[in-house]
Amino acid sequence: MIPGPARVILLLTSAALLLAGCGLDSPMTTVEPKSDLGRAIHELFMNISGWALLIFVVVEALLIGVVFAFRDRPGREEPRATHGHLGLEIAWTLVPVIIVIAIAVPTIATIFKTNAPPPREALAIEVTGHQWWWEVRYPELGIVTANEIHLPVGRAVSLSLKTADVLHSFWVPQLGGKRDLIGGKLNNLTFTADVPGEYPGQCAEFCGVSHANMRLLVVAQSTADFEAWAGRLKAPPAPPSGEAAKGHQAFLAGGCVACHTIQGVAAGVLGPDLTHIGGRKTLAAGILKNTPDDLARWLKDPPATKPGALMPKLGLTDDQVAALVAYLRSLK
Numbered sequence: 001m002i003p004g005p006a007r008v009i010l011l012l013t014s015a016a017l018l019l020a021g022c023g024l025d026s027p028m029t030t031v032e033p034k035s036d037l038g039r040a041i042h043e044l045f046m047n048i049s050g051w052a053l054l055i056f057v058v059v060e061a062l063l064i065g066v067v068f069a070f071r072d073r074p075g076r077e078e079p080r081a082t083h084g085h086l087g088l089e090i091a092w093t094l095v096p097v098i099i100v101i102a103i104a105v106p107t108i109a110t111i112f113k114t115n116a117p118p119p120r121e122a123l124a125i126e127v128t129g130h131q132w133w134w135e136v137r138y139p140e141l142g143i144v145t146a147n148e149i150h151l152p153v154g155r156a157v158s159l160s161l162k163t164a165d166v167l168h169s170f171w172v173p174q175l176g177g178k179r180d181l182i183g184g185k186l187n188n189l190t191f192t193a194d195v196p197g198e199y200p201g202q203c204a205e206f207c208g209v210s211h212a213n214m215r216l217l218v219v220a221q222s223t224a225d226f227e228a229w230a231g232r233l234k235a236p237p238a239p240p241s242g243e244a245a246k247g248h249q250a251f252l253a254g255g256c257v258a259c260h261t262i263q264g265v266a267a268g269v270l271g272p273d274l275t276h277i278g279g280r281k282t283l284a285a286g287i288l289k290n291t292p293d294d295l296a297r298w299l300k301d302p303p304a305t306k307p308g309a310l311m312p313k314l315g316l317t318d319d320q321v322a323a324l325v326a327y328l329r330s331l332k
């Protein structure tokens with residue numbers, strides 16, 4: 001038996017933990033959808049939860065009623081057992097069949113809805129999963145970036161999902177359900193975001209040691225903001241000067257060119273495109289803020305920051321790191 005005061009503490013802690021789940025600031029919530037896809041899935045979830053709640057209440061009420069009505073009392077005879085009651089047999093066969101149909105019809109309709117081919121005017125975005133980051137391409141706009149997907153609200157986007165290595169799964173909870181990235185197969189996910197905002201996402205299929213560190217950010221913005229962003233990403237970055245010019249040299253000499261692309265400078269493909277790295281909000285698939293300190297920390301020792309990272313520790317000196325930080329931050 002747990003002593004009295006401990007019981008109170010236990011109760012209060014569990015209540016606090018339970019209530020913490022209702023926090024207002026929950027960026028990975030699935031119950032406040034911000035797109036048509038998210039809403040379709042959420043409505044289905046509420047619909048099925050409603051049936052589950054109804055079944056729970058009815059079954060529990062019957063159970064409690066029966067336990068109470070037929071409980072043993074002194075001098076009371078055994079209740080008479082019912083056997084082969086035709087009316088009851090039909091009722092408890094028919095009612096579940098009706099409930100299953102009521103669940104199946106909207107479920108199947110939602111499956112078709114969430115797999116419908118993208119509309120003609122949808123903005124095409126190609127997303128490729130890598131251990132442990134996301135490559136993002138806008139073929140119509142000639143934009144290549146990583147880990148951050150910008151899209152205009154009110155316009156459908158059609159994501160073509162594939163993987164460069166193992167299985168991954170694209171999941172931005174506020175915008176809708178998961179979709180896997182499967183080797184040798186192209187999957188599609190179509191949705192229209194309707195509220196501007198920043199929506200974090202996460203790889204949802206175990207893909208190796210840094211799976212939990214494979215995050216992404218979707219930035220849904222007004223058409224004007226989106227076009228301004230796209231315009232910036234289409235233009236080549238300003239030529240480096242001063243400390244940034246030293247960083248540019250260090251970039252060429254430091255082996256970075258073997259793995260990274262910077263438009264007009266290098267064309268490596270093993271790591272994220274860095275052409276506009278200075279304008280991104282996060283680094284290394286959402287695990288660091290894009291600040292000078294965090295960028296320096298990343299360059300000094302990537303695997304120490306992100307276990308298993310496929311960018312090796314390159315043994316850069318503090319001077320080289322400082323110059324590289326100046327250069328990379330100038331790439332807006």
Ligand SMILES: [Cu+2]
Pocket residue numbers: 167168169203204205206207208211212214
């Ligand atoms: Cu993963």
